[in-house]
Amino acid sequence: MVRNIEIIVLVFTILISLASLSRIFFQQSWLEVSFVNESANCQNLKIGDRISQIGGRIISSLEDFRLVLEDVKKGDFVPMVSNGQPASCIAIEDKNLGFSLKEQKTKVLNFGIDIEGGTRVLLRIIGNATSTQSQEIAKILTERLNAYGLSDIKVLPVAEDLIQIEAAGLTEDDIRNFLVKQGYFEGKIVDSITLTNGRGTIIFNGTEIPFETSNETITILNQSFSITEGFYIDGIKYEIINKTEDTILIAANVFTAKDIENIFTDVQRNYIVRYGNGYRFVFTVQISREGAERFALVTKGQPTYYSGGQLYIKPRLVLYLDRKPITELNIVSNIAGMP
Numbered sequence: 001m002v003r004n005i006e007i008i009v010l011v012f013t014i015l016i017s018l019a020s021l022s023r024i025f026f027q028q029s030w031l032e033v034s035f036v037n038e039s040a041n042c043q044n045l046k047i048g049d050r051i052s053q054i055g056g057r058i059i060s061s062l063e064d065f066r067l068v069l070e071d072v073k074k075g076d077f078v079p080m081v082s083n084g085q086p087a088s089c090i091a092i093e094d095k096n097l098g099f100s101l102k103e104q105k106t107k108v109l110n111f112g113i114d115i116e117g118g119t120r121v122l123l124r125i126i127g128n129a130t131s132t133q134s135q136e137i138a139k140i141l142t143e144r145l146n147a148y149g150l151s152d153i154k155v156l157p158v159a160e161d162l163i164q165i166e167a168a169g170l171t172e173d174d175i176r177n178f179l180v181k182q183g184y185f186e187g188k189i190v191d192s193i194t195l196t197n198g199r200g201t202i203i204f205n206g207t208e209i210p211f212e213t214s215n216e217t218i219t220i221l222n223q224s225f226s227i228t229e230g231f232y233i234d235g236i237k238y239e240i241i242n243k244t245e246d247t248i249l250i251a252a253n254v255f256t257a258k259d260i261e262n263i264f265t266d267v268q269r270n271y272i273v274r275y276g277n278g279y280r281f282v283f284t285v286q287i288s289r290e291g292a293e294r295f296a297l298v299t300k301g302q303p304t305y306y307s308g309g310q311l312y313i314k315p316r317l318v319l320y321l322d323r324k325p326i327t328e329l330n331i332v333s334n335i336a337g338m339p
Contacts, residue, residue, distance in 0.1 A: 029103055034101060049083050188318050199212050261288055
């Protein structure tokens, strides 16, 4: 009887072990965007997205992706499916859609680069650096790489002048591309608009423009657009950030890095002043004529409110880096509508 119990326990243990091992050896896999070139012309595509179709063809391996690219010519419009939603890219070169893919698998165990494969890179800091400075540099690099969705990457100072980057599943070229790529800067005027029975009003160039929404579309100026794709008014791109039953959060794209012509550093135009119970930081940036005109069109005629003795418009300027919001600023009313 005791022996039978031992056999049953042993069989049960083996079955549990096999079930656990099956989760490791019989994994699901998919293709994930690992890098997006700054010159890429893509819609609804970002690092970390799962790609299942390109050009109407199902892709399940890197070889499938390579075969699809063989037929791509510069300027081709290529539809795709990203995270189960429509997306697209315009080829920037022959056989180049402006992004890279990597194969991902469901993981029960997180393997290091010795098992999974990957890259270990050493960066040398130019000049004399203290251990505190090298730790700060490692922190900045970590935040920079995390902005691209690379949360599994390890950045460690290994000496006062050496920083080690270790990344499973990435190549040396992938890491180099992430480190040298200039951050993608955007400035957006963001406004929360009240909806009544799905209807609301956008103020553009001092004029109220009515719109109507449904679960998937927004209709404005006699045209219907997908909620996920946004819409244009006079060449200015508007995005829907969030939508509920009674409010919609809309962002107008007014600045990019190309519009920043000068950042002043003199004390006359950059200073800190006492503001209520705290302080206000004032800085001056010179932007392009085109950027100023977009800003004027979006901010003109916006409703205002008082705060701390200062009159502001209701929408706020939100600054984005690599498509992630980093800070938001109040807009004083006396510059609203001013090109």
